Amino acid sequence: MSITSRYNNFISRFSPIRNFVFYLMLTTELLMAIYERSDLPLSTPSYVFRATFLMTMVVILLTEYSAKEWIAIGITAVFTFFCYRVCGNNDLLRVSMFVISCKGVNIKKALNYFFTVSFIGYAAIFVAALTGIYGNISITDYFGRSVGTETRYSFGFGHPNTVHSVLFALSMLVMYLLKDESRKKRKIAGSIILVLNILLFVFTDSKTGFFIIIFMLIGLIPSLLSDDEKPGIYYAIGVAVSGLSVVLSVVAAAVSQYAFENPFSFSAAIDRMLTGRIIAFYGNTPEHKGTISSWTLFGDSNSGETYFDMGWVRLFYWYGIIPGIIVTVILFILLYRMYRQKDYDTFVMLVSMFLYTIVEATFVSSYIGRNFMLMIWGAYIFLACREEKDAGER
Numbered sequence: 001m002s003i004t005s006r007y008n009n010f011i012s013r014f015s016p017i018r019n020f021v022f023y024l025m026l027t028t029e030l031l032m033a034i035y036e037r038s039d040l041p042l043s044t045p046s047y048v049f050r051a052t053f054l055m056t057m058v059v060i061l062l063t064e065y066s067a068k069e070w071i072a073i074g075i076t077a078v079f080t081f082f083c084y085r086v087c088g089n090n091d092l093l094r095v096s097m098f099v100i101s102c103k104g105v106n107i108k109k110a111l112n113y114f115f116t117v118s119f120i121g122y123a124a125i126f127v128a129a130l131t132g133i134y135g136n137i138s139i140t141d142y143f144g145r146s147v148g149t150e151t152r153y154s155f156g157f158g159h160p161n162t163v164h165s166v167l168f169a170l171s172m173l174v175m176y177l178l179k180d181e182s183r184k185k186r187k188i189a190g191s192i193i194l195v196l197n198i199l200l201f202v203f204t205d206s207k208t209g210f211f212i213i214i215f216m217l218i219g220l221i222p223s224l225l226s227d228d229e230k231p232g233i234y235y236a237i238g239v240a241v242s243g244l245s246v247v248l249s250v251v252a253a254a255v256s257q258y259a260f261e262n263p264f265s266f267s268a269a270i271d272r273m274l275t276g277r278i279i280a281f282y283g284n285t286p287e288h289k290g291t292i293s294s295w296t297l298f299g300d301s302n303s304g305e306t307y308f309d310m311g312w313v314r315l316f317y318w319y320g321i322i323p324g325i326i327v328t329v330i331l332f333i334l335l336y337r338m339y340r341q342k343d344y345d346t347f348v349m350l351v352s353m354f355l356y357t358i359v360e361a362t363f364v365s366s367y368i369g370r371n372f373m374l375m376i377w378g379a380y381i382f383l384a385c386r387e388e389k390d391a392g393e394r
Contacts (some may be wrong), residue, residue, distance in 0.1 A: 025055035032370025034121030087299030102378030129156025164209025249312030311357030
């Protein structure tokens with residue numbers, strides 16, 4: 001019996017402890033994400049993140065992995081730790097270990113828990129603002145749009161766009177949890193999401209959040225109309241949209257200075273559509289942080305201290321070009337795995353996230369509790385490992 005087999009036999013008796021620690025860690029991450037989205041004051045959460053990281057490592061040590069998986073885990077840990085030492089941001093280390101810790105977890109049960117805690121937390125923020133207990137129900141400010149100063153509703157979430165990003169995330173999660181249910185249930189859920197999206201848009205005027213939910217619902221129409229296997233052209237279009245999302249973001253970072261200096265150019269017109277997000281890279285800081293000339297191979301010690309909305313640009317600027325490319329390649333591999341598994345609904349959700357991340361950085365964040373897809377990605381990664389093992393045994 002190999003050392004790995006002996007170790008797995010030894011730790012198998014501790015599965016109840018493993019599950020307890022996993023849910024304790026997940027609960028803490030969810031509560032941190034909920035708290036961060038509210039109007040409540042937020043000091044540095046680094047100590048909490050260190051605690052959840054330690055819990056994640058306990059989960060990993062109490063999880064059964066093959067020898068090849070341990071090697072892959074070791075390589076991932078060394079690489080992401082190196083990235084952390086270079087740029088001072090431990091997000092990649094924390095996120096990668098969280099994804100790895102999801103092996104053996106009942107994903108459907110965990111995601112139901114994810115939804116329940118998130119929904120209760122976000123509902124509490126909404127109700128507290130609505131009743132005047134805590135939080136701003138609306139914000140009057142200049143939001144970078146041609147109308148000047150305007151009043152938009154935030155319902156205690158700090159920004160109107162944040163409210164719609166929460167609806168988008170919860171909508172994806174609901175549709176994922178129902179993807180194996182009857183088409184009737186999924187149609188009802190989709191209709192409710194559509195109505196909520198329209199109603200919320202009346203108050204938030206968050207065009208990005210509104211249109212990305214519409215995009216997701218349109219993408220799910222073939223699944224809502226038929227349970228038949230979807231043709232390959234649907235997946236090809238999704239991959240093309242995802243690739244274009246990344247390319248457009250890189251171009252935005254490259255033309256930021258030109259758009260800033262040439263207000264009547266085509267790129268400046270696109271920038272106005274994106275409410276100043278492109279020229280912000282060049283104009284908001286003396287060092288022009290976010291422009292493609294400021295990107296480095298592995299980030300730097302100050303990169304994580306600059307915030308801007310465009311998510312793909314944040315990925316490459318915060319963590320570096322090489323880690324950004326690796327993350328992007330992994331995501332495209334996941335799209336391919338979803339195509340292989342004919343998991344059309346999840347495929348549409350990941351494509352929607354690709355598109356949303358052009359404009360918003362909701363899912364490029366230190367807060368693991370924002371992104372339920374991380375657990376699904378973990379499930380797909382280890383599904384691929386099992387298929388490789390089965391193929392080797394045949």
